[in-house]
Amino acid sequence: MDIPSAKKYIAVGIFLRIAKSILGNRLLRFFLQGLFKKDLVANLNEKLAKDTVTSLNTLLHYADHTSMAYGVEVRNPFLDYRLVEFLASVPACYKIRNGWTKYIARLAFDGKLPDEIVWRRDKMG
Numbered sequence: 001m002d003i004p005s006a007k008k009y010i011a012v013g014i015f016l017r018i019a020k021s022i023l024g025n026r027l028l029r030f031f032l033q034g035l036f037k038k039d040l041v042a043n044l045n046e047k048l049a050k051d052t053v054t055s056l057n058t059l060l061h062y063a064d065h066t067s068m069a070y071g072v073e074v075r076n077p078f079l080d081y082r083l084v085e086f087l088a089s090v091p092a093c094y095k096i097r098n099g100w101t102k103y104i105a106r107l108a109f110d111g112k113l114p115d116e117i118v119w120r121r122d123k124m125g
Contacts, residue, residue: 029099044092052084
């Protein structure tokens with residue numbers, strides 16, 4: 001199965017990982033913001049809406065197919081339509097802020113879970 005434009009995203013991810021290891025987070029973010037000369041999350045909601053319509057079905061099918069083929073349990077994103085509609089209406093600044101992903105979820109659990117869980121940066125898929 002082929003995921004549309006996956007090679008491009010993989011190449012960009014590898015490049016950014018190498019650049020991050022060489023430059024560090026702050027310097028890399030500074031260079032990227034200077035390169036694009038705009039807020040990096042300005043079009044986040046537009047990109048997420050496009051991905052929901054174009055790529056989500058393919059990605060869910062791929063995850064389902066692969067997890068069953070190898071007997072691995074996977075976690076898919078929250079897909080209740082009410083949650084999706086709510087999050088589509090949330091401004092991008094609550095989704096990513098100052099390099100913090102899942103910002104609104106982190107705010108929701110701040111004070112309810114220990115800070116070392118809520119504000120850790122090494123969460124990866």
